[in-house]
Amino acid sequence: MTGNREPRDAPCPRDGSRREFLKNLGVGGVATIAGTGVALAAPNLGGDALADAWSDFFQDHYQRMTPEELANALARIERRARRRFGVDIRCEDTPPLDGVVFGYALNISKCRGYRECVEGCVRENNPGRDSQVQYIRVLEIDRGTMNLEGSDHYYDPETVPRPGKFYLPVQCMQCDDPPCVKSCPVEATWKEPDGIVVIDYDWCIGCRYCMAACPYWARHFNWTDPWIPPAEINPVTNYLGNRPRAKGVTEKCHFCTQRTRKGRQPACQEACPTGARIFGNLLDPTSEIRYVLENKTVFRLKEELGTDPKFWYFTD
Amino acid sequence: MPFLHFLRDGLKAMFSGGRSYWMWVGVLGVLVGFGAWNYAHQLDRGLVVTGMSDQVSWGLYIANFTFLVGIAASAVLLVIPAYIFNRPAIKDVVLFGDGIAVAAVAMAMMFVLADLGRPDRVWHALPYLGRFNWPASLLAWDMVVLSGYLLLNIAIPAYILYCHYRNREPNLRFYFPLIVVAIFWAISIHTVTAFLLSSNPARPFWHTALLGPRFIASAFASGPALIILVFQLIRRVTAYPVQQEVIRTLAWIMAVAMQINLFFVVAELFTDFYNEGTHAASIRYLFLGLHGFDSLKPWIWTAMILNLIAVIILTIHPLRNSMPWLNTACVAGFVGIWIEKGMGLVLPGFIPTPLGEIFEYTPTGTEIAVAIGIWATGILIFTLLAKGSIPMKLGRLRHGRPQEKSH
Structure with a gap:
């Protein structure tokens, strides 16, 4: 869950407006809630799985994600691995x-x-x-x-x-x-x-x-x-x-x-x-x-x- | 609100009919459900339930897709004589050609959807929301031309039917430009589908400039074959008159297209086999078998024999003009081309693999069931469209006038 770098391509205006659009769908909100859940630790696995599936569905293309969205995506990948394999992995964006x-x-x-x-x-x-x-x-x-x-x-x-x-x-x-x-x-x-x-x-x-x-x-x-x-x-x-x-x-x-x-x-x-x-x-x-x-x-x-x-x- | 009434009355006409109509719709509905149930199984387990593999990564679904795009394109064979050459008899039935095109495009799209590993992500292909790799990707082109063709084939007949419904003459000046666009568009959908395959030097079997022309020729053979059969069916089960002249014209087009298609096949065989190189491995696998693997061999030879039967019947005038013989040619040509440009074209592209491995493919029961479901959906779409439009076309269903009794 480390957004250890700046996004390679600055989002162009088109992408910005798209993001607005998705936010209006309420997706941004769910992503934020999921992110906060991780930050506060003590995650409820069942709840996480549902919120993660929702956020996974609306996850943007890698090259268009903001550092925050990417950090959330990486955190979801780590949680998914824990749920599926019971293993703590670390997923970075190198x-x-x-x-x-x-x-x-x-x-x-x-x-x-x-x-x-x-x-x-x-x-x-x-x-x-x-x-x-x-x-x-x-x-x-x-x-x-x-x-x-x-x-x-x-x-x-x-x-x-x-x-x-x-x-x-x-x-x-x-x-x-x-x-x-x-x-x-x-x-x-x-x-x-x-x-x-x-x-x-x-x-x-x-x-x-x-x-x-x-x-x-x-x-x-x-x-x-x-x-x-x-x-x-x-x-x-x-x-x-x-x-x-x-x-x-x-x-x-x-x-x-x-x-x-x-x-x-x-x-x-x-x-x-x-x-x-x-x-x-x-x-x-x-x-x-x-x-x-x-x-x-x-x-x-x-x-x-x-x-x-x-x-x-x-x-x- | 006359347009809403038009839609309402159209829907009403679609869902009212006699016992045999409902039996027919019921049978199709059961098959659709059977396909959907099997598709749900595929969604749950993944494409592992199909016979496809890393070696043969496209199978029955994409084979049906390429074939059906051809059927869709061949509707143009009614549009051209109807509007460019002003043949009234054909103008009377051109709507059914559009209906077949709509059903065929819908089926083609469903086959692509069934083939996707992640159908939940199709929205990634939407411009703006997703990322659409156009114009680089031929698959992106295919999505554009297929959706466009679907819209054209809904919009034009809808306008004409609506005019009938309102009891006024359709304004040719208004929709003729759309007809011209649709004619070129029809050729483009099948050309793009051929280019989708022929653009890959990685697959020598597809990588031939002849593929585009071959696709058009086989489409113009298999399309009329289907349309001739469907028209006879319409003539028998509905009050709609289809003149014999229409069938004669289509049979003549089919005869020429079948001959050209067979010539193209011979041209491919000669070029690949006269000086046979490693690029001919796939065609050898298809026709003769390779290193002891030959599961497609019986299929392609069946197709060749069926196509030959069709060509012979269609070329001999007295036979072509006799309905039982013509119907035999239509069934033979339709099945022959379904094999030849479906499984016979898609699968050998993958055998052997680019690394020379020979791994065969057999569709699984799930795959066949999903394919049956999609075909049933397409037939259902056409049935409903025809059922809804016939009373309007016949003048039985007019705005502000309740529908007269029909069977």
């Missing part, structure tokens, strides 16, 4: 860093198909466990081809790597010209200043047009109310990141906004035992990722589609 655009490079010759990145990602990002949403998919491909159609998504041998195979991890490429953003009818997904394509899970209407538009199969849908065993919940969360999601909305890799915007590595990079993953600031000429891009022969998956991915592959 702003992008100035002068940073994130990029990723992956050394295919080092990837050995362990899928540690997949597991690290799941531990970090609170996807539903029953729904088995995973942001990273590692493809096992026969050496000598790059045809994805022949790849095995569910390889499960005793030991990896298997002879004659190579491994290609695929996740959201954080395209610079993202077709998913273009397709969304309600602007529930957009590219942040640090180049990360994010989703306002509370604004998504669940039409799944973005999933049809994505050439990397990076977007996943919550077909059911996602369940996470309470012991496995990562309580350190971000609004545009790993906070628990609801039924009926889309989600995807967000380069671990809750970590990377605080100078930490993304969870997949931290989990990778082979050092195949290079993550960093594309605007920093001294960064490792810049070194890779300038000195290695890199390629991007489906570059011909013109989406300008910020995820590169290279080999030793």
